Amino acid sequence: MMKGKSLLRWAGMLMVVALVSVVGIEARSSSVTAAPAEQHADIIKIDVIGKLGDMELPAVTYRHDLHTDALKKMDKDCATCHDSDSKGSMNLTFKRTDDMSAKQLQNLYHQNCVGCHADMAKAGKDTGPLESECRSCHNPKPDMVAERQPIEMDKSLHFRHISSKKLAVSQQDKNCGACHMNVDVVAGTASYVAGTEDSDNGYGDGFVKYKSPKSAAHSSCISCHKNEAKKDTAFAGPVTCAGCHSATAQKEMKKVTPERLDRGQPDTLLIVPNTAAEKNIAPVAFDHKFHEANVKDCSTCHINGIGNDKDGFKPLYSDMHDAKSSASCVGCHAMRIAQNPSCEGCHTMVPVQNFNEQSCATCHNANGVTAEQAAKMSKKERSAVAASVIAAREAGAVTYTAEDIPEFVKIDALADTYEASKMPHRKIVETLLNATADSKLAGSFHAEKGKVCQACHHQSPISIKPPKCQSCHSEAFKKGDRPGLKAAYHQQCMTCHTEMKIQKPQNTECAGCHAARAN
DSSP, rough: HHHHHHHHHHHHHHHHHHHHHHHHHHHHHHHEEEEOEETTTEEEOOOOOTTTSSOOOOOEEEEEHHHHHHHHTTOOGGTTTTTTHHHHHHOOOSHHHHHHHHHHHHHHHIIIIIIIHHHHHHHHOOOOOOOOHHHHHHHOOOOOEEOOOOOOOOOOOOOHHHOOGGGGTTTTTTSSTEEEEOOOOOOOEEOOOOOOOOTTEEEEOOOSSSSHHHHIIIIIHHHHHHHHHHHOTTOOOSSSSSHHHHHHHHHHHHHOOOOOOOSSSSSEEEEEOGGGTTTTSEEEEEEEHHHHHSSOOOTTTEEESSTTTTOOOOOHHHHHOTTTTTTHHHHHHHHHHHOHHHHHHHHSSSSSOOHHHHHHHSSSSSSOHHHHHHHHHHHHHHHHHHHHHHOOOOOOOOOOOOOGSSSSSEOOTTTTSSSOEEEEEHHHHHHHHHHTTTTTHHHHHHHHHGGGGGSTTTSSSSOOSSOGGGTTTTTTTSSOOOOOHHHHHHHHHHHHHHHTTTOOOOOOOOGGTOOOOOO
């Protein structure tokens, strides 16, 4: 009997120990942070079957460069997985050039991917998942995520291709014809035509009309790099995903100062209103060369091509004045202002006003030349008029003399808990002027004396002695959404300090502007 009780006692103790252990394990496991997913630039999600119908298993997360490196060690290349068409152009799809059904694709992938792994396993080599390890590929929660950085043919990279001796094209001054081709799919020809190097043309020396620059880059560009590498072992053009799309590779890419691309474009031109309703509006003198140097590329403005019937940059009011479009004059200028802390400090607080005759005339000013007169001029004559207007523009801003600008302004209307604020008025004005001293854009719109003063003295006529703030901001919200004096001061000053990233004093440092009053 005693032995039985003893056994029961031991059994109970073991149960308690077991429960404590389980609880401890669960407690420890709940506090363990999952390891962050690995990030790779070469990850491809193979989900083509799912686009054709329901998939029994999740899509495959595939490491492209991992397989490329493995094939290279076996003296194999892209042709192992990618077929070529009758013209020799590599197809980006896996082991096929034509469309297939979902079932056909499933068999294609399994026979080739799993089959290759099985062959390597039989040969005693390290390999990937085998037939019985479905979830190794079809993993609903893969421990890898794509970190692919977009890459563009920026001016530097473009110029490196244009000036490359490896891409030299016979009977051409530049290498444009090595990549830009007019493709005739029916005739099976691809030829270069000067002046048509637009983004909607064919790419490379293939005979396929590529659907997008992406498909062109992943076929023509990589194929070209591979061919050059065969000719010259020192050639370092990227042929892997990470070679273009990793942050490290992009940081290491050589940067060069490009020459201006010559498409027969003028340095200066007059933008002339071309409708009867706009005949009384003066033309705009446009510095084309300056804008070329300060935008990403021609497509920034010419959104659907350059110099052809599809040209998306039409000289219409809506195109030029759309404040929300980065391809319009007004929209692009607004975007540049928002990106410049020196400008944004003021322009955040300046209310958006309707265009008036004075603001329109800032751009629509062609030395007295009317739209009707400009329409009758030759391109050369219009360019000369534009050049003279542009040359007369001055950078910086016009304002009152230093003697007319108070050095300090004492703000004491609200002095109570804190002492009055002694604002370094002249220093602030000079800081604003110095920040825009080299800007012709600012010079054009700040040309009127006192214009820059309106950043703070808003909603009042330009004057050397503007009215005091309390003349409008007396009682809060008595008139519309107008704040009271205290809120107006803090909103104006603190917002400006925030947008201009002023650290001393910080916008939350009360005593930096007005010292606490002693009891």
